[in-house]
Amino acid sequence: MLTVEEIDAGYKDLQALWGISLAVNEGEIVALVGPNGAGKTTTLRVISGLLKPSAGCVLLRGRSLAKEPAHRIVELGISQVPEGGRIFTGLTVLENLELGAFGSNARKVKDQSLQWVFGIFSRLEERQRQRAGTLSGGERQMLAIGRALMSKPGLLLLDEPSFGLAPLLVEQIFQMITEINRQGVTILLVEQNVRAALELTQRAYVIENGRIVGQGSGEALLSFESVRSAYLGSS
């Protein structure tokens, strides 16, 4: 479904990604794990078109996204949940969700999508008239994911959905992600919480210093010695 081929990218003079390649198949949950500053978020930004690569290409169902601006890529079916949610705190929950269905195709089925999102996150339905700034951390993350789902994406990019959440909430959010995937949405997940991510996913890539250094099934990587010692605190 998604193919990333030999991507180089960076900010001004600083190159952050060196020849990144990865692939996500229809219906999968794939994780991209690695330490702080490894290039995980940068990779997602390249896929969603917020950052243009200096070399290489991103293909969605065989079609190049090189010339597409970010808002077109959303319409083509890739939706991103940015790190920390980045919800619109000054607007209501409902307005946030409506913004998720901003593209013309998504707008046509907005009410239907809204029911779908409320079905997954019933908490959001209860709070739809509230200003998003009054939500708790977990609810904000739900809103960020719900907002991304409003564009009816085929592929959902999740950037650190466990960021800043209590362990119990992380478990809840991950269960919801599994549920979303079961309903037919392909997911590419970036996480620092490596153990939780690898338990959730079928496949994972390990990224370090802007390069892919390992890949395999989630379980295999969990038993991968370097991953264990590097990210899971040994034993």
Next chain:
Amino acid sequence: MTGKRIITLVLIIAVLALLAALPAVVSRDSIINMAVLVLLYVALASSWNILGGYTGQTNLGHAAFFGLGGLTTRLLWLSAGWSLFPSLLAGAGAATTLALIIGTPAFKLKGVYFAIGTLALGQVLNVTVGDMFPMITSLPVQQLVSYQLLPRYYLFVGLAVLTVGTAYVLVNSRLGLGMMAVREEEEAAESLGVSAFRHKLLALVVSAFLAGLTGGAFAFYHVGYYPQFLFSPVWTFDALMMAYIGGTGTIIGPIIGALFFVVAKELLALRLVEIHLTVFGTLFILVVLFLPGGFVQAWASIRRALVRQLGARGVRLASRRQAS
């Protein structure tokens, strides 16, 4: 919700009726002139608010659009002999054209750099016009003889209604939602498919059109002034201060701000001459520091506190009744 809506509707009708009947109630020109000033500032502050308040782009060159509208309208109306409404539209059109030209380069700048860039733009026009049109413009004798205040007053009523109405319709539309999303989190908005540039440009164009119209109305209203006067940064900063004091990003904020500003300025100027500048400067700083939502926010907090107080008393009364 619907009850609130009915109250709002009744209030709007009452204000419109009051505005329509004002000349019949008060006969003193000074009051009508003050009302014109309030309406002028309502239009100017509301037009600034579309880009500055709802889209989050602090435009410090708003006077350029106001001035260009005024200059164009005055030239066409007085020198070229056009009738009033085409001249007004042409003035607004000139301001809109300027917005379209500077929009693309200006929005390459973000945050404070956009503010500095637009400040420079305003000053460039200010100086240029000052150099090109050194002489005072005044109404010709036949215009002065036939000068009537009332048509001018009603023009400003219409202008204020048009500006506030446009702002209301715009911000309650899908485009308005996009504008607010750009204000809140530009990158998140982009990642949802909201083109930040297009929404900023749209807000700038509508804002400039209305400011140009306001400038044209001023040119029709005022008897004599230096052309450069309308390009003075004072117009920008007055509009900005009114929007902030009333509450940016709300429809009612600039209206309250304009009313407060004009009345307070009048009272202070009567008694303390130029000190009102210091007073407003201080007030502005205080509002930005402690009340970033302006009077609208203050009112919301007071109402919440009152409701809490009354609610608490209600509970206490109920429990006392139960106890007895």
